[in-house]
Amino acid sequence: MVGALNFTESLHDSKTLPSVLEQYERLMDKEAKNVFLDRGYRGPKMINNTALHTPKPDKDITQTKRKRHKRRAAIEPIIGHLKHDYRMSRNYLKGTVGDAINVILAAAAMNFKRMMNKWKVEFIFWALKLLRFFNFYTQLIFVPKVKMTF
Numbered sequence: 001m002v003g004a005l006n007f008t009e010s011l012h013d014s015k016t017l018p019s020v021l022e023q024y025e026r027l028m029d030k031e032a033k034n035v036f037l038d039r040g041y042r043g044p045k046m047i048n049n050t051a052l053h054t055p056k057p058d059k060d061i062t063q064t065k066r067k068r069h070k071r072r073a074a075i076e077p078i079i080g081h082l083k084h085d086y087r088m089s090r091n092y093l094k095g096t097v098g099d100a101i102n103v104i105l106a107a108a109a110m111n112f113k114r115m116m117n118k119w120k121v122e123f124i125f126w127a128l129k130l131l132r133f134f135n136f137y138t139q140l141i142f143v144p145k146v147k148m149t150f
Helices: 013-028 063-072 075-085 095-141
Strands: 034-036 050-053
Touching: 034 063, 050 063, 075 095
Parallel strands: 034 050
Antiparallel strands: none
16 A cells, blocks of 8 residues: 545545645655546546546457556455454544544554565565475485495
8 A cells, every 4th residue: 555645524536636646646756647546536537647547338448458447446345454454444543633643554554464474475485495405405414325235
């Protein structure tokens, strides 16, 4: 997850998108070229130098664009996990500052969990590789001297 923002009132996506793009530019030090949105978005097709794409039921759409629009649908389960697993469904902190803290902590917890899982997989990979290495060399060193009798 790159960024997370908290808004005090319920705004339409077209109103929140400029601030989200600004946060992305601030965090990543680069401007987004393409943004893929859901069908509920209504608004301009360009913000600064960022092209905004919404899926249309056209038959002549390219395969790459179709894949990117399908990728957009993968965000909804992530939001569900944030709400259920990382306690964003109910906020126990007071005020708008508490709301902002809750959003940032939930996003950070999700990123930490992903990194810990990645480190765990890498650690297991290197541990198995090291185990194979030592197993191979111990077999070479401690080969029992057996006489061949036939």
